[in-house]
Amino acid sequence: METPGFLEPFVGRWTKRHLLDLESLTSDEITLLLDVAQAFKESTQDCRHKLPLLTGHTSVNLFFEDSTRTRTSFSLAARRLGADVIEFSASSSSLSKGETLLDTAKTIQSMCIDTLVCRHRAPGIPQMLAENMDVSVINAGDGPHEHPTQGLLDILTIRQHRGDLSGKTVAMVGDIAHSRTARSNIWGLQKLGAHVIVCGPSTLVSRRWEEFGVEVSHDLDTILPRCDVLNLLRIQFERQYTRPFPSVREYALLYAMDQKRMQRAKPDILIMAPGPINRGVEITPEVADGEHSVILHQVNNGLAVRMAAMWLLGAGRAR
Amino acid sequence: MLKTLIQNGRVIDPSQNIDRVTNLLIEEGRIAAIDVDPQSDMKVIDATGKLVVPGLIDLHVQIREPGFEEDETIESATYAALAGGFTSIAAISETNPPVDSAAAVIYLGRQASEADHCNVFPVACVSSGRQGEEMAEIGILHNAGAIAFSDGQRPVSNPELLRRALEYTLMFGRPVLNRPEMVELSRDGVMHDGSVSTVLGLAPMPAEAEDVMAARDIRICEATGGKLHLLAISCSGTVDILRRAKVRSVGVTASICAYQFALTDDAMRGFHTSLKLNPPLRSRDHIDACIAGLKDGTIDVITSGHAPRSSEKKMCAITEAPFGMVGLETALGLISTHLIHTGHVDWPTVIRAMSTNVAQVLGVEKGTLQPGADADVTLIDPDARWTVDTSSFRSKSFNSPFGGVELTGRAVETIVGGVTKFRYDGN
Numbered sequence: 100m101e102t103p104g105f106l107e108p109f110v111g112r113w114t115k116r117h118l119l120d121l122e123s124l125t126s127d128e129i130t131l132l133l134d135v136a137q138a139f140k141e142s143t144q145d146c147r148h149k150l151p152l153l154t155g156h157t158s159v160n161l162f163f164e165d166s167t168r169t170r171t172s173f174s175l176a177a178r179r180l181g182a183d184v185i186e187f188s189a190s191s192s193s194l195s196k197g198e199t200l201l202d203t204a205k206t207i208q209s210m211c212i213d214t215l216v217c218r219h220r221a222p223g224i225p226q227m228l229a230e231n232m233d234v235s236v237i238n239a240g241d242g243p244h245e246h247p248t249q250g251l252l253d254i255l256t257i258r259q260h261r262g263d264l265s266g267k268t269v270a271m272v273g274d275i276a277h278s279r280t281a282r283s284n285i286w287g288l289q290k291l292g293a294h295v296i297v298c299g300p301s302t303l304v305s306r307r308w309e310e311f312g313v314e315v316s317h318d319l320d321t322i323l324p325r326c327d328v329l330n331l332l333r334i335q336f337e338r339q340y341t342r343p344f345p346s347v348r349e350y351a352l353l354y355a356m357d358q359k360r361m362q363r364a365k366p367d368i369l370i371m372a373p374g375p376i377n378r379g380v381e382i383t384p385e386v387a388d389g390e391h392s393v394i395l396h397q398v399n400n401g402l403a404v405r406m407a408a409m410w411l412l413g414a415g416r417a418r
Numbered sequence: 419m420l421k422t423l424i425q426n427g428r429v430i431d432p433s434q435n436i437d438r439v440t441n442l443l444i445e446e447g448r449i450a451a452i453d454v455d456p457q458s459d460m461k462v463i464d465a466t467g468k469l470v471v472p473g474l475i476d477l478h479v480q481i482r483e484p485g486f487e488e489d490e491t492i493e494s495a496t497y498a499a500l501a502g503g504f505t506s507i508a509a510i511s512e513t514n515p516p517v518d519s520a521a522a523v524i525y526l527g528r529q530a531s532e533a534d535h536c537n538v539f540p541v542a543c544v545s546s547g548r549q550g551e552e553m554a555e556i557g558i559l560h561n562a563g564a565i566a567f568s569d570g571q572r573p574v575s576n577p578e579l580l581r582r583a584l585e586y587t588l589m590f591g592r593p594v595l596n597r598p599e600m601v602e603l604s605r606d607g608v609m610h611d612g613s614v615s616t617v618l619g620l621a622p623m624p625a626e627a628e629d630v631m632a633a634r635d636i637r638i639c640e641a642t643g644g645k646l647h648l649l650a651i652s653c654s655g656t657v658d659i660l661r662r663a664k665v666r667s668v669g670v671t672a673s674i675c676a677y678q679f680a681l682t683d684d685a686m687r688g689f690h691t692s693l694k695l696n697p698p699l700r701s702r703d704h705i706d707a708c709i710a711g712l713k714d715g716t717i718d719v720i721t722s723g724h725a726p727r728s729s730e731k732k733m734c735a736i737t738e739a740p741f742g743m744v745g746l747e748t749a750l751g752l753i754s755t756h757l758i759h760t761g762h763v764d765w766p767t768v769i770r771a772m773s774t775n776v777a778q779v780l781g782v783e784k785g786t787l788q789p790g791a792d793a794d795v796t797l798i799d800p801d802a803r804w805t806v807d808t809s810s811f812r813s814k815s816f817n818s819p820f821g822g823v824e825l826t827g828r829a830v831e832t833i834v835g836g837v838t839k840f841r842y843d844g845n
Contacts, residue, residue, distance in 0.1 A: 122617070199733045221735030222619045223689025242737065243619030282619055307616040 250283025427465025473505025503829025584644025754827025
C-alpha cells in the first residue's frame with residue numbers, strides 16, 4: 100500500500116533502528132513520534148480502522164513479565180498496521196528447558212521476523228537483543244529502567260489536553276525508585292520543556308535526580324498547587340525486601356490523591372496513572388474516576404503511540 | 419650447572435630498594451647475584467628496555483576446580499597466571515566442595531604440581547563448608563599446606579566467628595582474608611550506588627556496605643591482635659578507615675582489584691554482564707581515593723580479581739548473571755596503562771603492591787630478588803602496545819570487558835624457579 104497522505108510528511112524522517120529508551124532520543128525525535136501518533140489517531144478514527152502499512156511484516160511479542168495493557172496494545176497496533184503477530188510466552192518456551200534468552204531470541208529471528216517487542220524484568224535486555232540481533236527492537240519495559248512507549252503515551256495525553264509542554268509542571272508521585280514509567284517520562288518531559296517534579300517518601304525518591312534537573316520533593320501538599328499534571332505511580336511492593344515506609348495507611352495519608360487534596364490543586368489539573376492502579380493507596384476511587392482523570396485516555400493513546408513506533412521503525416524509517 | 423644472566427634490564431626490587439639498570443644472575447633455580455658481568459658459561463637473556471622484577475604474586479584468584487571446571491581449572495588458571503606475569507597465585511576457595519578439609523588442600527597442591535606452571539598457595543576456608551557458622555579445622559588445614567584462610571566472596575558476616583578466627587589463626591601466624599561487604603546493604607545489587615544506577619534502574623551496591631563492614635572487621639582485628647587482610651576494597655570511606663587504622667598500627671592490610679582503575683560505573687550504561695563485578699566499578703571520586711591510598715601505602719596489594727565465569731553463565735539478564743571477570747591476563751596491562759602511563763604511580767610502587775607486599779601479607783618467601791631467593795622473575799615491557807584478544811586467553815573463560823581494548827605494558831617473560839615458563843611472542 101502506498102503511504103497515505105497523512106503520513107507523507109513523516110516519511111524518511113526517522114533514522115533509528117530501535118526504540119529502546121527516551122533518554123537517548125532528541126526532542127525532535129520525540130516530537131516526531133508524538134506527531135505520528137497524533138496523525139494516526141486523527142486519521143483512523145481512534146485507530147479503529149486497519150491500515151495495511153506493514154503487510155508482510157512480522158512482529159513478535161517477547162514478554163518475560165506479565166502484562167495486560169502493554170501486550171494487548173502492541174498486538175493491536177501491529178495488527179491494525181497489517182503485520183502478523185506472534186505471541187511468545189517465556190513459561191511455555193524452550194527457556195524453561197534451559198535455553199539462554201539470546202539463543203531463544205535468535206531462534207525466533209531465524210524465522211524471518213521484523214520487529215521484536217520485548218518486556219523483561221531486568222534492565223538492559225532490549226539493548227542486549229538490539230546489539231546481537233538483526234531486527235528492530237522495541238523496549239516494552241525493562242525492569243525499573245525505561246518504558247519508552249508508556250512515556251510517550253503519557254506525554255501525548257498531556258499534549259492533547261494542555262498543548263505545548265513548555266513551562267508546564269508535571270509531578271510524578273510514588274515509587275520512583277522502581278518505576279520505568281518515571282525514568283522514561285523524566286527524559287521525555289524535560290526534553291520538551293516541562294518542569295518535572297518527583298515526589299514520594301525519601302526511601303523511594305532519590306535526591307540524585309536533582310543532578311539531572313529534576314525537582315525532588317517529599318511533601319505532596321507543598322508542590323500540589325504548582326502542578327499542571329499529577330502522574331500517580333504504583334508502589335511496587337514485589338520489588339522490595341523491606342517496606343520503604345511504615346504502613347500502607349501512612350503512605351496513603353501522606354501521598355494518596357484524594358478529594359481533599361484536589362481542593363489544593365489547580366482547577367484544571369490533569370490526573371494520570373500508568374496503571375495498574377491501587378485504589379485507595381495512590382489514588383482514591385473518586386479521583387481515579389473523576390472529571391480530572393485521563394487514565395483511560397492514556398490507554399487509548401497507547402495504541403496510537405505503538406502504531407507510530409512500529410510504522411516509523413518499519414515503513415517510515417529513512418533507508 | 420645452568421647459569422642464566424638477565425642482562426641490561428631495569429631491575430626493580432622493592433624488598434632491597436633497588437631500581438637500576440643492571441644484570442641479574444640466576445643459578446640452580448635461585449637468584450645468585452646482581453651486577454654480574456656476563457661469562458661464557460651463562461645463557462644470556464637480553465632485557466634491554468625491559469623491567470626485571472620479582473615474580474608477580476596474585477593474592478586473590480578464584481580457583482573453580484573442583485566443581486566448576488567449566489569456568490576454570492587449576493591447569494588453565496595457572497597457565498593464565500603465567501601469561502599475565504604471575505609466578506605465584508593464592509587460590510581462594512570458590513569451589514564445590516569447598517576447601518575446608520586437608521584432602522581438598524592436598525588436592526589443590528597436587529593439581530598445581532601436575533600442571534607445573536606457577537606456584538599455587540592454597541587458601542582454605544575460614545568456616546566449615548563456607549557457611550559462615552562454625553570455624554573450619556584451621557590447624558589441620560594449616561598443616562596440610564593452607565597459607566591463609568578465607569571464605570572468598572562470601573564475607574564472614576558473623577562477628578563472633580571473625581573474632582574467633584582472628585584469635586585462632588594467631589597460633590599459626592596466618593592471615594584471615596575477608597571481603598568487607600555487609601550483604602544486607604547490597605542484597606540483589608548489580609552495580610555501584612550512584613547517579614548511573616539511579617538512571618539505569620539497576621539495584622545498587624552502596625559504598626556503605628563496604629565501609630561499615632571494613633570498620634567492623636578492623637575493630638575486631640584490633641581487639642584480637644590478629645592478622646587481617648581486607649580483600650578487594652573499592653571505596654573512599656574504606657580507604658579513610660584503613661588509613662586511620664594503620665596509624666594505630668592495627669595488623670590490617672588491604673588489596674584492590676586492577677580493574678577498579680580502568681573503568682568507572684558509567685561503563686554500566688551498556689548493561690553488559692561482563693561488567694557485573696563484585697566489588698562493582700565505582701565512581702571517579704572513589705577511584706581517586708583508592709589511587710591516593712595506593713600511593714601512600716594505605717592499600718598494600720593489587721590483585722587481578724580473577725573470577726572466571728563461562729560464557730553461557732553470562733549470557734543472561736544482568737540481574738541474573740554471576741559476578742566476575744577474567745583478570746589474570748589483563749591485570750598488569752590495566753595497571754600499566756591506567757596508573758603508570760597516566761603518571762599516577764611509579765613502577766616500584768606497583769611492583770611492591772603486586773609482589774613484595776603480597777609475599778609479606780601471605781607470609782611466603784617470595785617477592786624478592788635477594789640472592790638465595792627462588793628465581794621467580796617477571797620481565798615486563800612497559801611500552802609494549804597490545805590489544806586484548808579474549809579468544810587467545812589461556813584462561814578457560816573469556817568474560818572480560820576489555821576485549822579489543824589496546825593496553826600499554828605487559829609481561830613478556832615469566833620465569834618460575836629459574837625456568838622460563840612463558841614468553842610473549844605476540845599472541
